[in-house]
Amino acid sequence: MKKTLKIFALLFLALLIFIYIAGLYFFNDRFLPKTFVNGHDFGLTKISEFQDNYNNLSRNFVLEVVDKEDNVEKISAKEINYIEDIGENVVSQTPFYWPISSLINKEFKIDTDLKYDHVALENKINNLNSVKNGKVESVDAQVVYSQDEDKYKIQDEVFGNIVKRDDLKRSVLNHFSEKDEKLSLKDENLYYAPNITANSDVLKHELKSTEDIHKRKLIIDLGDLKEELTGQRLISLYSRSENGDLVLDDAKVLEYAKSLSSAYDTYRGSRIFNATEIGPVKVDGGIYGWSTDVEKTKDALINAINTGAESVQPVYRQTALARAGGDIGKTYIEVDLARQTLWYYKDGNLKLTTPIVTGNPRKGNATPTGTDRIWSREKDRYLTGETYRSKVNYWMPINWKGIGLHDATWRSNFGGNLYLSSGSHGCINIPPSVMPGLFAETFNGMPVVVYDSNRQKV
Incomplete structure (x- = not known):
């Protein structure tokens, strides 16, 4: 019995030695099991064929590109002349320990020379249907007003189908390098996506602010006229802060003041x-x-909105007598150069008609037309120019060019065509007998409408 066991043990030992020696011979030109080079399994493959095997991984690689609708397109290494050359690099191993080494993973990282045709890759990517047909832009979720529901609400975002081409190119090269055969445009976030989605806290803040502002109303008091600032028009003066709350935007309020x-x-x-x-x-x-x-009106608007005022008046550099039905009102002076006549109306009733003499157009002194105003009322002063110095008892300038209404004691006749031969230097000459009464009726800011009915009739 002991002899039999001894013989069996010797045979078993001989078998192990044979297997070990056979392994030494086998793994002398083959990689041990579980040998990975740059993440690729080369276990049991011939070491002598390593360079060709490694390079063939790249040469024969085909990548599947899957769009968001599961359409599949392919990019092959041959189409873009892709080569990942291992060069003369080798992986060393010791076959003497093959029984133990075969049981554990062996990871090797070796530098490779990656080459591809840049133009071919660009063209291939640009000609993918998923890229060519990508025309729908993504749209952020936003707060909108629903007329049907008569309320503000958050409108869902829209996911488009426009591909990030540069990111796709990098992803393609990564897949080629890793030999990962499937690239999902959706899973790798290669579509331009909305920046803000409907569940955003920022939008929730904006919705709350918008609803609050929509309830407010500010009356712009323009005297005889009123303008109501409320609803979406008021909301348009705000901008969204980082956390979504709406805050008055100075620039937008300024634009509104300009519109007024x-x-x-x-x-x-x-x-x-x-x-x-x-x-x-x-x-x-x-x-x-x-x-x-405009600037001061902007400040007044901001203050009124922030304090919850019900109405606000614009701030004026200059005012007029009326708003509705024309700003001239019913008390004014009217001058027609063609008829050389002045009329004075008070509260809509004609109080005075008088002939006048205006500037001589033949000497370049024509009285300028326009809707002017009396901005000063003076007595006993001298009017001077390059060729004259005249004493007047009453003087009322009506524009910024030295033109005004005054008496002309040196004249005995007025009206007709006198202005064409002996007209003034541009001022409106009024008979001395008329001027005191007219002066007493006037006031600073009073409209003076000057026109030429020969040229300006509608």
Whole structure:
């Protein structure tokens, strides 16, 4: 029995020695099991064929590109001349310990020379259907007003299908390098996505702020006219802060103040004036009218909104007598250069008609037309120029060019065509007998409408 066991033990030992020697021979030109080079399993493959085997991994690689709708397109290494050359690098191993080494993973990292055709890769990516057909842009979720529901709500984001080309290129090269055969555009976030989604806390803050502001109302008091600032128009003056709360935007409020100025200012504007006995004439320019101080109005608007005021008035550089029905009102002076006549109306009633003499157009001194205003009322002063110095008893300038209304004691006749031969230097000469009464009726800021009915009739 002992002899039999001894023989069996010797045979078993001989078998182990044979297996070990056979392993030494086998693994002399083959990689041990569980041998990984740059993440690729080369176990049991021939060491002598390592360079070719490694390089063939790249040469024969085909990548599947899957879009968000599961359409599959392929990019092969041959199409882009992709090569990952291992060069002359070798992986060393000791076969003497093969029985033990075969049981454990052996990881080797070796530098490779990666080459590909840049132009071919760009063209291949640009010609992928998922890239060419990507035309729908992603849209952020946002707070919108629903007319049907009569309320504000958060509108869901929209996911588009436009691919990030540069990111896709990098991802393709990574897949080629790792020999990962499937690239999902969706899983790797290679589509341009919305920056803000419907569950964003920022949007929830914005919705709450928007609902609060929508309930407010501010009346812009323009005298005879009123403008209501509320709802979406008021909300448009706000901008969203980082946490979503709406805050007044100075620049937007300034633009709104400018819009008020554009809509309601009449300074230096055009007017259709109902001229005495002849009807409508078009009068351009002049220094009369409403003129808004935009910066100060912006500040007044911000203060009114922040304090919850019910109404606010614009801040003016200059005011006029009225708003509704024309800013001239019903008390004014009217001058027609063609008819050489002045009319004075008070509260809509004609109080005075008088002939006048205006500037001589033949000498370049024509009285300028426009809707002007009396900005000073003076007595006993001298009017001077390069060729004259005249004493007047009453002086009322109406523009910034030295033109005004005054008596002319040196004249005995007025009206007709005198202005074409002996007209003034531009001022409106009024008979001395008329001037005291007219002066007493005037006031600073009073409109003076000057026109030429030969040229300006509508």
